[in-house]
Amino acid sequence: MTLKPVQTLGEFIIDRQDHFKYATGELSRILSAIRLATKIVNNHVNMAGLLDILGDHGEENVQGEKQQKLDVFANNIFINTLSQREVVCGVASEENEDFIAIKSSKNQDSSKYVVLIDPLDGSSNIDVNVSVGTIFSIYRRVTPSGTPVTLEDFLQPGHKQVAAGYVVYGTSTILVYTTGHGVNGFTLNPGVGVFFLSHPDMRFPEKGKIYSINEGNYSKFPTGVKKYLKYCQEVEGDRPYTSRYIGSLCSDFHRNLLKGGIYIYPSGTNSPNGKLRLLYECNPMAFIAEQAGGKASDGYRRILDIEPTSLHQRVPFFCGSKDMVEKVEEFMKE
Ligand code: AHG
Ligand code: MN
Ligand code: MN
Ligand code: MN
Numbered sequence: 001m002t003l004k005p006v007q008t009l010g011e012f013i014i015d016r017q018d019h020f021k022y023a024t025g026e027l028s029r030i031l032s033a034i035r036l037a038t039k040i041v042n043n044h045v046n047m048a049g050l051l052d053i054l055g056d057h058g059e060e061n062v063q064g065e066k067q068q069k070l071d072v073f074a075n076n077i078f079i080n081t082l083s084q085r086e087v088v089c090g091v092a093s094e095e096n097e098d099f100i101a102i103k104s105s106k107n108q109d110s111s112k113y114v115v116l117i118d119p120l121d122g123s124s125n126i127d128v129n130v131s132v133g134t135i136f137s138i139y140r141r142v143t144p145s146g147t148p149v150t151l152e153d154f155l156q157p158g159h160k161q162v163a164a165g166y167v168v169y170g171t172s173t174i175l176v177y178t179t180g181h182g183v184n185g186f187t188l189n190p191g192v193g194v195f196f197l198s199h200p201d202m203r204f205p206e207k208g209k210i211y212s213i214n215e216g217n218y219s220k221f222p223t224g225v226k227k228y229l230k231y232c233q234e235v236e237g238d239r240p241y242t243s244r245y246i247g248s249l250c251s252d253f254h255r256n257l258l259k260g261g262i263y264i265y266p267s268g269t270n271s272p273n274g275k276l277r278l279l280y281e282c283n284p285m286a287f288i289a290e291q292a293g294g295k296a297s298d299g300y301r302r303i304l305d306i307e308p309t310s311l312h313q314r315v316p317f318f319c320g321s322k323d324m325v326e327k328v329e330e331f332m333k334e
Helices: 009-019 026-046 069-084 123-128 215-220 223-233 249-259 278-291 322-333
Strands: 056-060 066-068 090-093 113-121 132-140 163-169 173-178 183-189 194-199 210-212 261-265 295-297 317-320
Touching: 009 026, 009 183, 009 194, 026 069, 026 113, 026 132, 026 163, 026 173, 056 069, 066 069, 066 123, 069 090, 069 113, 069 123, 069 132, 090 278, 113 123, 113 278, 123 132, 132 249, 132 278, 163 249, 163 278, 173 194, 173 249, 173 278, 210 249, 215 223, 223 322, 249 261, 249 278, 249 317, 261 322, 278 295, 278 317, 295 322, 317 322
Parallel strands: 090 113, 210 261
Antiparallel strands: 056 066, 113 132, 132 163, 163 173, 173 183, 183 194, 261 317, 295 317
């Protein structure tokens, strides 16, 4: 057995700190807080059938989804970890209607950063032992530090993100993130509770052969998407492609990043803008996709250029290998 050289996520964060002009270590502290929260969530996800955390929590979130117990648990862990460590001035989450302002005990509203999270992605997979995830997105606030954080600080276009990442609690637990200098993946060694660099400089294969979409919604898809699906299924050249859909964005995205593929959640399904939320699902994944040489679009325009208008706004999402996203965009234009 040949052992890979080991670098921990903690070491990597410190190593890369000088990528940031005027770095004060603040962003590193946020990433460390997120790392800690993911380990706690991971521990509970792994024991889900043993603890009383399966099933419905009994309430709905702001998007009208039934909250699962693990949605609520993961949300509390991320919010508590980020606020108790006083590393951010505000957090917005899928599970909270409004953003949460965090005041530091030392110096009111002193942090420069806000975080947006999908604490538990792929809720419907929890009870059946299939991979779930976490997604996070970090921005520098636009209003002056020292003043109360505002909605404006959260409603920034995705190209302003300073960091974004996701975790897949899967056959192994992996944390993948970018700070705008490429994408790296860290696998958790559960024996010692440490993330190690396992996937340096991740790149989307330019051409992929996997398409991921909930085909049960076919009748409601836009014509461009229907035509693209037909194209994927035709016997020609390197086609037909393979269909793979887990129902957890993090896991579907992660597989496509490693193997080459496209993830689609189009308009016209649950709502006119699809299901996925721009700020804490699409933007972070789009930032990672672009940093890995892939592409993310709403079918017509770059996801990262969309000016957000509300915290929980939804947007159609086409994301993955560059050639595949460009191909589906051609069909959408017709
Ligand atoms: P969440 O569990 O955070 O609400 O997100 C669920 C999302 C996403 O993870 C997944 O890809 C998609 O919903 C699945 O939706 P369908 O069940 O409609 O296919
Ligand atoms: Mn949800
Ligand atoms: Mn989600
Ligand atoms: Mn979620």
